[in-house]
Amino acid sequence: MILYLGRRLLGVLGVLVAVAAVTFLIFYVLPSDPATAACGKACSTERLTAIRAHMGLDQPLWRQFGDFLTGVFTGRTVGTGPYALACDFPCLGYSYESSQPVWDLLVDRLPVSASLAVGAAVIWLVLGLGAGVTAALRKDTLTDRALMVGAVAAASLPVYFTSVMLIHGLIRVAGVLPYPTYVPFGTNPAAWASNLLLPWLALAVLYAAMYARQSRSSMIESMAEPYIRTARAKGLPRRTVVVKHGLRAAVTPILTLFGMDLGGLLAGAVITESIFGLPGVGRLFYGALATGDQPVILGVTLLAATFIVVANLCVDLLYAVVDPRVRY
Secondary structure: OHHHHHHHHHHHHHHHHHHHHHHHHHHHHOOOOHHHHHHOOOOOHHHHHHHHHHHOOOOOHHHHHHHHHHHHHHOEEEOOHHHOEEEOOOOOOEOOOOOOEHHHHHHHHHHHHHHHHHHHHHHHHHHHHHHHHHHHHOOOOHHHHHHHHHHHHHHOOOHHHHHHHHHHHHHHHOOOOOOOOOOOOOOOHHHHHHHHHHHHHHHHHHHHHHHHHHHHHHHHHHHOOHHHHHHHHOOOOHHHHHHHHHHHHHHHHHHHHHHHHHHHHHOOOHHHHHHHOOOOHHHHHHHHHHHOOHHHHHHHHHHHHHHHHHHHHHHHHHHHHHOOOOOO
16 A cells, blocks of 8 residues: 555656646747737847846746756745845746736635635535436436436536526526625635535536436446345345445446546636636636736646646545455
């Protein structure tokens, strides 16, 4: 187990370095120059040179990338000469637009994205698993067909359409919910939940539909296994057979999907945050793309990769807990 965990941690580190390298390379080959954009129309050669030094763009690509990796673990100095700025650990550079440390921007926005992702994940996991298991246990019945038709219909709805319909129906027409504004959980838990309920539902509808279909097929396959027939032949209660034996085996592929989806959403749901005006990491990323703010784009990309690979590592470790057939 320890050797397995050590190998996986080394793999995680390698993936993150590769993601950072690819992102750096993409920006290097792009024709846009952030120093030229920052310099403005009336830009002299001397001012452009000073701005490039301030941004650290006057160094070769390998040096910029090496400084970036070093800064992530130890901190670094961004820029050279009189334009140098101290960047404390963990240093992801400074935003070209706001001149703020990228790490501080991410830390400020991360609670919003985490609240959105975790709340939506709980809803879609409960609804998706519940619908999928119910449909599997009532295979080829009216209940099964109705649940799967509903799942297909929900999966066909894009997030932006669902978000707009929820805003119109529950806020403008019914008036039962406030328009979402982020309230920190520690300040007012009730207001935190009520303001995020609409974004949670908008995300949960799509994901719950996909999880319902996946959990149905996994549960049907699991319930047809020989050990399930053996458990039934021994006279075990139906609840024990379904939950302890059938569901534990069927949930393994669901865990894989859940790790990928939750890890990706922790780094921001761009469309949902933009529609509901939530100041999360996804909205920060969208703004950085629009302005070509390379340090912010790189920081968010690295954050997203970190969440995804760590979530997958946690899922792999949970396999042994959920499914007794898996051992490391």
